[in-house]
Amino acid sequence: KRPAGAPDRELAHPVKKVGVIGAGLMASQFALLFARRLRVPVLITDLDQSRVDKGIDYIYGEVDKMQEKGRLSRDDANQIKALVSGTTDKSLYADCDWVIEAVFEELGVKQQVFAEIEPIISETAILATNTSSLSVEEIGANLANPERLVGFHFFNPVAVMPLIEVVKVETTSDSTLATAMAVAKKLGKSAVITADRPGFVVNRLLAKVMGEAARALDEGTPMPVVERALAPIGLPMGPFELIDLVGWKVAAHVQDTMVAAFPERFYASPNLHALAEIAEPLTKTKLGKVEDLSK
Numbered sequence: 001k002r003p004a005g006a007p008d009r010e011l012a013h014p015v016k017k018v019g020v021i022g023a024g025l026m027a028s029q030f031a032l033l034f035a036r037r038l039r040v041p042v043l044i045t046d047l048d049q050s051r052v053d054k055g056i057d058y059i060y061g062e063v064d065k066m067q068e069k070g071r072l073s074r075d076d077a078n079q080i081k082a083l084v085s086g087t088t089d090k091s092l093y094a095d096c097d098w099v100i101e102a103v104f105e106e107l108g109v110k111q112q113v114f115a116e117i118e119p120i121i122s123e124t125a126i127l128a129t130n131t132s133s134l135s136v137e138e139i140g141a142n143l144a145n146p147e148r149l150v151g152f153h154f155f156n157p158v159a160v161m162p163l164i165e166v167v168k169v170e171t172t173s174d175s176t177l178a179t180a181m182a183v184a185k186k187l188g189k190s191a192v193i194t195a196d197r198p199g200f201v202v203n204r205l206l207a208k209v210m211g212e213a214a215r216a217l218d219e220g221t222p223m224p225v226v227e228r229a230l231a232p233i234g235l236p237m238g239p240f241e242l243i244d245l246v247g248w249k250v251a252a253h254v255q256d257t258m259v260a261a262f263p264e265r266f267y268a269s270p271n272l273h274a275l276a277e278i279a280e281p282l283t284k285t286k287l288g289k290v291e292d293l294s295k
């Protein structure tokens, strides 16, 4: 059965080569997923070769881990590695039919990336953004062909999280949307089509949890107490461990976006920003070591 709001799947285009812009942790994680599940060439780019190399190294390391765990045969592991390549030469994106960006979460940066890439790719190639909180429509505002635009929001850790938010904007064509749904399915993920609203669906909920956890901290409750107090409600990890996983700067940014959009509903924590400025403010291990919740 077709998911609510999904167009006819016959309209989906085949995806034979994927371009990933950005070689950070999120981008590297889903570049690997594309290579593994779609078994098509995946080209990764970033600002300089050292960032590209770091992304490729991460992917190779993850493939090795999967092989060691017996999740991938040696042939599969080698095939996946051979499918992934990195470059700083964007002209090589010309034959990609699906390009997805996961660069710095700033509107101008993302618009510039799309402005650079659109003239290189074919008329029918899709441009997807992994933005977690910016307006997809604004990111694609200057596109010559905005029908190719779609939001495609992964969750961390990409290999494990089962959901993708597919964000439809007014200009997104049925064939772009159908392709996005087909790609999500091939990646082995559930997809929900969401409207282009701040935080889409998931980050609206997460920003509530993270914001209230930060509020408790601001009011003087020690971090481990907040963390442990929530354990019995069955979250897979506490709110601060989750912030640590997502990245403190990313979490603070998501929070800002939600506060800006709905000042009466979300909480702007000064501590969240202060902590985001400290490198690696917390780790699972450090939180785990705090035994005495009364202090």
Ligand code: CAA
Residues within 6 Å of the ligand: 132, 133, 154, 155, 156, 157, 158, 159, 160, 161, 203, 206, 236, 237, 242, 246, 250, 254
């Ligand atoms: N990369 C790849 N695989 C990973 C991974 C990672 N970073 N982290 C965990 N895994 C894998 C492990 O290898 C393990 O796989 P196997 O069973 O094949 O060995 C599996 O996940 C379970 O891991 P663990 O046993 O180590 O740990 P766990 O059972 O405690 O689960 C967790 C870890 C899956 C991360 C779980 O704690 C969880 O679901 N946490 C919540 C994560 C969440 O809410 N993510 C959404 C964040 S919001 C976001 O990303 C969007 C945004 O815009 C901000």
